[in-house]
Amino acid sequence: LMFQGKALSLTKHSDGIAELIFDLQGESVNKFNLLAVSELDQILTLLEQAKDIKGLLVTSAKDVFIVGADIMEFGAVFAAGPEQIIGHLANNNRNNCRLEDLPFPTVVAINGIALGGGLEFCLSCDYRIASTAASKIGLPETKLGIIPGWGGTVRLPRVAGLDTAVEWIAAGKENTAEQALTARVVDAVVEPAKLRDAALHTLNQAIAGKFDYKARREQKKGPLKLNFIESMMAFETSKAFVGGQAGRNYPAPVSAIKAMQKAADKGRDEALQAEAENFAKMAQTPVAQSLVGIFVNEQLLTKKAKSWEKKADKKIARAAVLGAGIMGGGIAYQSALKGTAIKMKDIAQAGIDLGLSEANKLLSKRVERKKMTAAEMGDVLNRIEPTLVYDGFDKVDIVVEAVVENPKVKQSVLAEAETKVSADTVLASNTSTISITYLAEALQRPENFCGMHFFNPVHMMPLVEVIRGAKTSDNAVARTVAYANAMGKKAIVVKDCPGFLVNRVLFPYLAGFAMLVRDGVDYQRIDKLMETWGWPMGPAYLLDVVGIDTAVHAEKVMADGFPDRMKRDFKSCTDVMFAAGRLGQKNSKGFYNYELDKKGKPAKVASPEALELLKPIVAATPLEISDDDIIARMMVPMATELARCLEEGIVETAAEADMALVYGTGFPPFRGGVFRWIDFIGAQTFIDMAAKFSSLSALYEPPASLKAKAANNQRFYG
Ligand code: NAD
Incomplete structure (x- = not known):
């Protein structure tokens, strides 16, 4: 063992191969936070000074490789001003360049997610071998209103070509290992079990001089290989296209292309400078601050929703929805799609037919788009059980009421349903406006009742308001949030009032x-x-x-x-x-x-x-x-x-x-x-x-x- 830090460690094996392992302590994923950056700096010094190392293998001890820079650290860095932003980037850019300049070949084994700063690190290695389990590989920075800042706009076009770089960076898309292979971002894709051997094999080939890793470095460190006309055409066309797609409120995608354009005829160090300048410009825009703010808020939401879920007395195994209209049909579809079986009850066969045909339409589209197979579609449909009667309602964990928006009708439907379910079943109303405390007046067990307000169309809109009435118990809220989580929705718990929050x-x-x-x-x-x-x-x-x-x-x-x-x-x-x-x-x-x-x-x-x-x-x-x-x-x-x-x-x-x-x-x-x-x-x-x-x-x-x-x-x- 040459180095043991809290994010990284370095080991030297007997064959002269050093192994750098990412394993951020106390976290479920590896992030390139300030700690990791400083430990990498120390490790690079050790590697540069060591006399008897033949090659470097990089691995991760977690399921993910690296999810990217730590976005929670962005706020403070971005607020500090352009010089500090550029300084912050320079610290890790220096690291990546030193990695790229080590006196022996380097190979990274990408076993899982490699996004943003994670992929930029990989691009600084000579060879990238990915596992089929690495389902997310990409540079999503523009989605946060910034651009890649640790060499992504410099190395990706030089490794994979300008078209791929523009496509990946401007759209911020996450790619599978196979897509990364096709795009020549990684060199090989293997089964997870074979990843380490494949990476070591590549490294040994390079050590033995069978692969020319130095030529690869030259390509990354030199200007882009495009002539003037080609480059003009490519950059101008893509700026126009990407600008049109992103719209004027989202300047980052075009800024990333501008950084690539400015750096096209430059060597690595100058190119990194151009990137850093554009990054600093974008990081200070209100757009970047808003989008990063949304990311941070989103973490809070997830944390709260998970902690509610933990408080629930049981998982939702079976659900039911009352009313198979626009909303009821949508709720049944979403529940079934995400794996929770659901009874869909209406008073009219016509309603049921409509609800089912909506679900059918949505699923057929998924099959058309190859997002699911016909067999999977069958499974989802089987999880929806249409009915005109209350049979089996004593076995459901939650009932969502989605009948017409009429207080009296809702009260009577809820009161009736309450007599058909078990004593602990949670009843939730999808009302858009009616007070939950008021609807609860019709119930024997108002503590088991709350609001669960979806938005139309249910499958598209991420939000669910979970509304706590005057008598709603914690457990009713917890079960309802747990159900929203299971449906892939973002639950926000709010107090009762007309119209709730939204x-x-x-x-x-x-x-x-x-x-x-x-x-x-x-x-x-x-x-x-x-x-x-x-x-x-x-x-x-x-x-x-x-x-x-x-x-x-x-x-x-x-x-x-x-x-x-x-x-x-x-x-x-x-x-x-x-x-x-x-x-x-x-x-x-x-x-x-x-x-x-x-x-x-x-x-x-x-x-x-x-x-x-x-x-x-x-x-x-x-x-x-x-x-x-x-x-x-x-x-x-x-x-x-x-x-x-x-x-x-x-x-x-x-x-x-x-x-x-x-x-x-x-x-x-x-x-x-x-x-x-x-x-x-x-x-x-x-x-x-x-x-x-x-x-x-x-x-x-x-x-x-x-x-x-x-x-x-x-x-x-x-
Ligand atoms: P809809 O008219 O499309 O559907 C209502 C369905 O309920 C009909 O199929 C009807 O047959 C059925 N129904 C009536 N009485 C019933 C009973 N006693 N038992 C079982 N089924 C019964 O209405 P919708 O747009 O789906 O709205 C349903 C609820 O969702 C309303 O409370 C509405 O305010 C709320 N909501 C609607 C939207 C929206 O944009 N449509 C958005 C959020 C919430």
Whole structure:
């Protein structure tokens, strides 16, 4: 043993081969954290000084190879300024270069995940042998709004060619070992059991002079082998293409290509400099800070969800859903897909047929896309048991109620179901708006009841709100979170109130929209603007997708719940659409008209009829208003309501609130969430912006906690 650290160790074998082993103590995965970087530095010194080493083998003692740099360390580094960022990169770049320059050949055995800094380390070795178990190999940095910073943009194009480098880096895609082999990123792929032998064999061949490892190093250290015209073409075309794909809110993919372009005719050290400069630029953008913030928040969410799951008295083996409509069908599909058998009960055969045909459609698409085999599809369908009766409900661990959004119907369905299940079965309602405490009044065992609010379409939307009513027990919450985890969803536990968290803040945003339209602002302009701001769809389009009837109904529940600020004293554009029977996408007419496109999907087109219908309720003289003011009038009500939810403890942390919006509404991830957005503009600026519109509605009044934040110059995040 030559070195024993807390992340790395170095052993010398009798045949003159040294082995560097990654095994970060106290963690389930290897990360390239500051500790690993400093230990690598020490190990390289030992290797450089040793006289009798013939070759270096690198392995991992864990299932993964290296997941990448430690993202939890990014915040402090990025905030320290460009020089510190470049200095931070230089430390490990020096390591990777020293590794590349060792006086003997190096081979890495990639036994599992090799991402980001992990793959960049591998690229600094002479040969890369991967196991078939290494299912994730790639450079995902651009997904965090940054670019590879430890030589990825320098070595990948020189090892695998520019096209592969652009494809891998710009999309941040994770590749399998086989894909990495095809792309020439790794040299060979073998069964896990043969990995060590294969790597050693390669190393011995190189030691024996049968492989020219020095030529490989020259290729990595020299300029890219492209002539001027080729390089112009390749870089300009890919910048245009990648820029179009990523959109203007996500600058990192194009920045990575620019770094490669700038470095194309340069040797290694200068090329690394170009990379570091672009990295520092990206690391300081709000986008990178938001995306890294989302990663950190996501860790918190996972941790909380796991700790709830641990508190559950049992695992969910069997589930049931009541109502086989849009939501019930989606819930049954998702449960079955992820392996939990589910009974799907409806009162009408037609409902069941619809639910099953939806599941069938989704599964067939997966088979078409080769994401599953026909046999696997059969297994999933077999896990859904359609029924019109309650047979076997005494054996299910959880029942999700997803019948029509009507309090009386829900209460009676829940009360009936309670008599059919065992004493410990958890009942959960998928209601969008109705108070859980209120629904619980119909039950004998209100402690076994909570909300489990999915979003439409269930298979696409990651969020599930788990709602705790006044009498809900910890175990009911825990089982429900455990079920959400098993379904591959992100559960956030919130307290009961009308609309819970997401709809409670979405309706104020839509109220902001209704007031703008009333005052004479064209909704198509608002839609375009909010989409440019980053929302996946503007508010009018969103209302069409949700369904105008659903929205009108939910809005009423919200107005009853919070009359002081959500009750309207004017007829809104949504009311007009509803009265005219324009229900949105579901009947092909709403704020827009919908026509089926070539793929059979509803495509929106402008609707002169809708505009005409709105004339009577729209101000005769249209309001002259700037784009910024439109955005403020839309966003302030959502933000003040979210701050109120945090203040009231409806949601525990700002991080969970922000993630609920990203996962539940498609809030632009590059903005990191509403609280992150307020942090960026500053709480006082936000309050000043809100004050400008205070005469419109109480929704523009920031709650006390937010005012205090501004007064004390505090942030929601650190
Ligand atoms: P839907 O009308 O598509 O489906 C309701 C189904 O329930 C129908 O198939 C109906 O036959 C069935 N049903 C009615 N009474 C029943 C009973 N006594 N027992 C069993 N089945 C019964 O409605 P949906 O859009 O799926 O909504 C269901 C619930 O989910 C509502 O509470 C809604 O607020 C909520 N939700 C809907 C959305 C959405 O976007 N659609 C999103 C989140 C939550």
